[in-house]
Amino acid sequence: MSNSHIFLKSGFIRTPSQNGVGRYVCQLQRVVLKFCKNNGSSRGMREFVESELINFAKNNPGVVVYLKPRRHRAPVISAEFLNGDKQWVSCHNYSKQDISKWLNLLRTQSGNTTGFRLRKLQHTDHPSIQGPWTPYTFKDPAENLAEYPNTELSKPKIQLKTATDELLEIFNSVQISDKKGVE
Amino acid sequence: MSLYRQTLALTSRLLLKQALKTRITGETRNIKRWVAPTLNELYTRRLKVGPEPPQPRSTFLEWNYEAEVFAFGKRLGEDFDKNILKQALTHRSFVIAEEEKAKQKGVQLEELASNRSLIKEGDKIVSDFLKEEFKEHPDDVAEALHDYLTSVDMLAHVASHMGLRDIILTSEFPVENSTLADTFKAVVAALKQSQDVARAQIFVKDFLISQLNGKEIFDIWNPEKPLEYLTNLLKQRGINEFEPRLCNQSAANTILANYQVGLYNNKKLLGIGWGESIQIAKETAALDAIQRLHYQK
Amino acid sequence: MAGALRKIFATFARSYPKPVAQLLPRLYSNVPTPYEIVDAQEERKTYQDVIDKVNRQVAQAKQGRLFAVVHIQGKQVKVTEGDVFVVEGYWPPGAGDRISLDKVLLVGGRDFTLVGRPLVQRGLVQVEATVIEETLSHTKTHFKKKRRKQYMRINFMRVPQTMLRVNRIEIVGEVNHPSDVTGLETRVF
Numbered sequence: 001m002s003n004s005h006i007f008l009k010s011g012f013i014r015t016p017s018q019n020g021v022g023r024y025v026c027q028l029q030r031v032v033l034k035f036c037k038n039n040g041s042s043r044g045m046r047e048f049v050e051s052e053l054i055n056f057a058k059n060n061p062g063v064v065v066y067l068k069p070r071r072h073r074a075p076v077i078s079a080e081f082l083n084g085d086k087q088w089v090s091c092h093n094y095s096k097q098d099i100s101k102w103l104n105l106l107r108t109q110s111g112n113t114t115g116f117r118l119r120k121l122q123h124t125d126h127p128s129i130q131g132p133w134t135p136y137t138f139k140d141p142a143e144n145l146a147e148y149p150n151t152e153l154s155k156p157k158i159q160l161k162t163a164t165d166e167l168l169e170i171f172n173s174v175q176i177s178d179k180k181g182v183e
Numbered sequence: 184m185s186l187y188r189q190t191l192a193l194t195s196r197l198l199l200k201q202a203l204k205t206r207i208t209g210e211t212r213n214i215k216r217w218v219a220p221t222l223n224e225l226y227t228r229r230l231k232v233g234p235e236p237p238q239p240r241s242t243f244l245e246w247n248y249e250a251e252v253f254a255f256g257k258r259l260g261e262d263f264d265k266n267i268l269k270q271a272l273t274h275r276s277f278v279i280a281e282e283e284k285a286k287q288k289g290v291q292l293e294e295l296a297s298n299r300s301l302i303k304e305g306d307k308i309v310s311d312f313l314k315e316e317f318k319e320h321p322d323d324v325a326e327a328l329h330d331y332l333t334s335v336d337m338l339a340h341v342a343s344h345m346g347l348r349d350i351i352l353t354s355e356f357p358v359e360n361s362t363l364a365d366t367f368k369a370v371v372a373a374l375k376q377s378q379d380v381a382r383a384q385i386f387v388k389d390f391l392i393s394q395l396n397g398k399e400i401f402d403i404w405n406p407e408k409p410l411e412y413l414t415n416l417l418k419q420r421g422i423n424e425f426e427p428r429l430c431n432q433s434a435a436n437t438i439l440a441n442y443q444v445g446l447y448n449n450k451k452l453l454g455i456g457w458g459e460s461i462q463i464a465k466e467t468a469a470l471d472a473i474q475r476l477h478y479q480k
Numbered sequence: 481m482a483g484a485l486r487k488i489f490a491t492f493a494r495s496y497p498k499p500v501a502q503l504l505p506r507l508y509s510n511v512p513t514p515y516e517i518v519d520a521q522e523e524r525k526t527y528q529d530v531i532d533k534v535n536r537q538v539a540q541a542k543q544g545r546l547f548a549v550v551h552i553q554g555k556q557v558k559v560t561e562g563d564v565f566v567v568e569g570y571w572p573p574g575a576g577d578r579i580s581l582d583k584v585l586l587v588g589g590r591d592f593t594l595v596g597r598p599l600v601q602r603g604l605v606q607v608e609a610t611v612i613e614e615t616l617s618h619t620k621t622h623f624k625k626k627r628r629k630q631y632m633r634i635n636f637m638r639v640p641q642t643m644l645r646v647n648r649i650e651i652v653g654e655v656n657h658p659s660d661v662t663g664l665e666t667r668v669f
Contacts, residue, residue, distance in 0.1 A: 017344035020612035020645035022389025062258030066245035108575040108614035121566035125397030136431040
């Protein structure tokens with residue numbers, strides 16, 4: 001069994017600069033598509049640049065797209081986020097659709113989240129609205145005036161009758177009724 | 184530093200050339216015994232020089248200032264006038280540096296407008312709007328909130344998360360927080376000039392006031408002596424005295440001692456608080472009472 | 481003798497239910513819950529009083545911060561304004577979408593709680609949220625092995641995660657006063 005996730009960096013939900021409280025801001029600020037013009041491993045990237053990149057740029061005017069052809073090197077997407085994070089995705093032998101999906105993922109992310117395990121799937125600054133429970137919450141105020149040691153308050157809250165007690169009670173009641181019967 | 188790097192590059196090239204020469208002239212073996220030592224040497228030298236100093240993003244090959252400025256407005260969902268926005272991003276220090284450069288080269292420089300006036304205008308818009316927004320808070324709380332939001336660190340945080348850090352034109356690198364804060368103000372003013380004040384105010388509300396999300400008033404504003412503050416506050420409202428009462432206590436004389444104190448006036452609860460000593464509990468109760476009085480909770 | 485024994489049993493049976501009935505809320509037993517006859521009018525008066533109090537508080541905007549339990553993607557989340565939570569698995573809304581969470585199971589303020597059966601009255605509460613991020617979780621390893629059976633499988637997966645920011649929780653309707661026609665709140669005409 002692999003336990004590698006235990007050693008991952010972990011933490012809680014982070015939202016850069018309270019995104020979404022006022023308005024939503026796309027956190028991807030620029031993206032550089034690096035590819036080779038004739039190597040086969042860049043084929044998908046070249047197809048993507050030819051057919052889909054224009055639409056991507058049109059739909060996301062807030063993202064600056066750069067193209068960087070480099071000879072004989074593997075295709076790469078390098079993304080820069082508003083919080084200063086950088087992410088690098090290797091696109092070796094990726095198809096056009098793969099690249100489209102990865103680019104879309106980068107667009108919707110708010111930073112480089114690879115290798116980061118979320119410890120909780122929820123974040124709140126107001127954990128309790130009606131007030132957390134304390135030992136004082138449902139306490140009877142009359143108990144404040146009690147003097148200790150107090151035999152009444154020291155008893156257990158639920159005290160069942162013992163078998164002896166019950167038998168004695170029954171015996172007594174029978175005795176009384178027998179007497180009555182005799183009379 | 185750069186001189187050292189150049190010499191490093193030069194020596195490594197020489198080293199490689201020499202190694203290649205020996206390969207050609209030396210014995211013909213398929214095992215290239217020169218590769219590992221050379222790479223090792225280069226690696227150790229690389230370590231010795233240390234990491235590269237950070238470079239401004241604008242010096243990179245993939246950089247288009249026009250596109251960056253265009254994307255800035257679109258990202259925030261605002262329509263900026265391009266020239267006004269560019270002016271808002273240009274600091275005085277950059278203009279001076281450019282003039283200096285032009286003088287040295289002996290070239291005539293076209294007029295560059297700095298954002299000095301815009302900063303002043305933006306500062307006023309932000310400040311006025313915050314005062315208007317916090318009108319319903321008591322004066323001292325409103326002032327604390329205003330100071331918290333207009334502090335240099337807060338404005339710089341907001342500005343850098345808008346993506347201003349890379350597109351500011353200034354002579355300093357890395358960009359200082361005060362410059363970032365000033366640029367935020369200038370951008371607000373630029374938005375006002377491009378559109379109108381209402382739009383600029385919505386902008387401030389969405390980006391600056393939203394930073395108060397998840398914050399309590401007492402995270403930002405704290406009276407130094409809560410009990411005295413409460414006494415004064417109650418006097419203004421015609422209540423001359425209040426009575427602290429110990430509501431609950433447990434674990435006295437231990438390190439986990441805790442007390443619950445309620446402040447009462449005429450058998451009416453004003454505020455309730457906890458603490459590890461009675462004095463602290465009283466003060467937290469006073470804070471609770473202040474909050475209840477201020478916000479009628 | 482036989483008469484005495486019978487009496488013992490009779491008294492035992494009589495004496496038994498009383499202490500058990502006293503302990504009922506604390507102990508489980510198969511003794512039926514004792515019921516009481518409720519005066520319908522009296523009951524109505526009591527709850528109307530409570531409902532009026534809640535409505536008055538909401539009308540005067542004195543309810544303070546509200547929280548709600550919403551049902552989303554088969555799970556329930558307790559949220560209040562400004563919270564962020566994650567929805568796991570494939571979920572169509574995209575980054576930047578503002579959505580309304582309609583399945584509200586419970587709403588509460590400082591002084592009251594409205595519990596739905598199972599949902600609170602439609603159109604009573606508005607819970608709005610913005611999708612702020614869509615990402616993938618860390619790589620999870622799914623490893624299976626059967627000993628001595630030459631069987632071993634290892635799979636890696638990253639689960640889609642969508643982050644939502646809760647923007648607004650507000651009581652817009654009146655408690656216990658549903659509109660005549662329901663079910664049209666989300667329709668667009």
